[in-house]
């Protein structure tokens with residue numbers, strides 16, 4: 001719609017790089033910020049059957065231990081002082097800091113504790129993928145776009161891995177560091193606005209941990225398809241927060257199940273479907289992508305698995321949850337379900353208790369999905 005277009009142009013004009021002054025050269029100018037800036041598929045067999053069950057460590061005695069060892073994020077916002085105030089400002093609510101640009105769009109904080117959680121989750125997901133930063137079969141990518149880049153940790157790693165590529169990360173929040181590889185840059189922009197990117201710009205578009213953010217996946221995929229070069233790849237990676245268990249250790253009153261139910265209801269009141277990873281393979285096909293590849297990994301909650309690698313993943317997962325519970329729950333439950341902050345705090349007491357209970361062998365699915373733009 002014309003009105004939307006106007007707003008998009010205005011949004012684009014406001015968008016700028018996280019570390020560049022408003023008078024930055026044309027290459028870093030806002031218009032570029034608004035250029036976010038991805039045969040019938042063999043869906044992998046394990047998609048249908050699901051991964052194998054995880055052997056349990058019967059001797060797990062650390063059910064009161066939470067990993068405190070991960071350093072807080074070193075990202076800061078001091079470098080953003082020259083940006084326009086609408087982009088630079090923050091909004092504060094219930095002792096948490098939220099983005100100001102397109103205020104109220106994303107319901108989770110962007111403060112230091114949340115950034116630490118994001119960075120730890122990055123480690124967990126890359127570890128779960130055996131150290132790989134991508135699943136798509138990339139060959140010498142030249143232009144890479146990371147949508148909802150967060151602290152920029154993936155984009156920075158990607159820039160290191162592909163020094164010949166230009167990696168652009170976009171986000172609503174200017175929380176990315178300024179000391180980054182020369183081939184990496186960050187822009188503030190809203191990926192759900194109409195893109196003005198030149199068609200066929202990117203070799204690879206990466207979207208991770210956006211299930212609790214994106215309202216219109218169809219539109220996002222269609223815009224990504226246009227922005228990708230023929231043969232380019234899109235990749236979407238998300239945890240699906242549906243608590244699962246292969247034995248009878250997870251009861252019906254498991255508070256994490258309750259929490260994800262409430263979170264799903266809260267986000268759906270904003271038009272966001274928490275369990276979108278289930279639908280995204282079909283959406284990619286409908287958008288026009290081919291050679292869809294879909295991998296599902298089990299991610300344990302806690303240190304209950306016997307296998308040391310799964311135990312590490314479970315520890316990462318539990319720690320990101322435990323440390324981040326306040327930030328995860330406060331925005332959605334107060335904004336979306338109109339709970340008071342005190343009600344949220346009381347509810348989280350039982351969630352914390354259940355999170356530390358290694359007798360419950362719960363896990364979630366991590367979906368890694370990619371598809372190619374037809375040649």
Ligand SMILES: C[S@@+](CC[C@H](N)C(=O)[O-])C[C@H]1O[C@@H](n2cnc3c(N)ncnc32)[C@H](O)[C@@H]1O
Nearest residue numbers: 106148149150171172189190191192208209213
């Ligand atoms: C859960 S974090 C994921 C960060 C990063 N992708 C990662 O996996 O480490 C989601 C990020 O998406 C950003 N975001 C949410 N909606 C967005 C939008 N419409 N456009 C751009 N960024 C958005 C948020 O500001 C937040 O930093």
